[in-house]
Each structure stands twice: as structure tokens, then as C-alpha cells.
Amino acid sequence: MQNDLTLLQQLDQVLEARKQDDPKHSYVASLYDKGLEKILKKIAEESVETVMAAKDIEHNGDKDHLIYEVADLWFHTLVLLASQNLSSDDVISELQRRFGLSGHEEKANRSK
Secondary structure, three states, rough: OOOOOHHHHHHHHHHHHHHHHHOOOOOOHHHHOOHHHHHHHHHHHHHHHHHHHHHHHHHHHHHHHHHHHHHHHHHHHHHHHOOOOOEEEEEHHOOOOOHHOOHHHHHHHHOO
């Protein structure tokens, strides 16, 4: 399996390239073309589907559905980042900054 960071960087490159594609032929280009509100609505939709899939595990044990929905959520979040000229590297850097801090400590630092 390839390095996870390499996969994210490859996705970043593809999402950036889709900015030049015809919205009639590219799903991602169509999201960019419809604008931020459409991308945000898609993330909201995928978030709800992720929550529902997680809750369904208690009833049917289907963890694959949760993985599928989280992948959709992550993907659309990457589309959002690219639409704002950001990348997964920006998020990875923030996670690295937080690594080793307790959640309480990190949250307290935000309010300073």
C-alpha cells in the first residue's frame, strides 16, 4: 500500500487540475463551477450520512458502510480545501502542530 500522505498529495494534485476541466465532464469541476455553497451543502450531506452510517453499526454491524461514507466526507472536504486554494498539507501541518498536546490544552490555547 502506498504512503497515505502520497495519496493525499496525489488527490490534491487531481483536485487542483480539475479546476481547469469542463464542468460537464468532471464532477469536481461541476462542484467548483457551482461555487462554495454547493460544496458546503455536499459536505453537510456527507456529514449526515457519516453519522447515520456510524449509528447503523449498532443495528447491522456494517462497518464498510461507515468507511464508504467517511471516504465521501474526506473527499468532499478536500474539494473544499482546494476550492479555497488550500491542500491536505495545510491540515497535516495543523495536526502536526497539535500532536502531543492534550485536547484540553489545545482547546485552551485557541482562546488565547
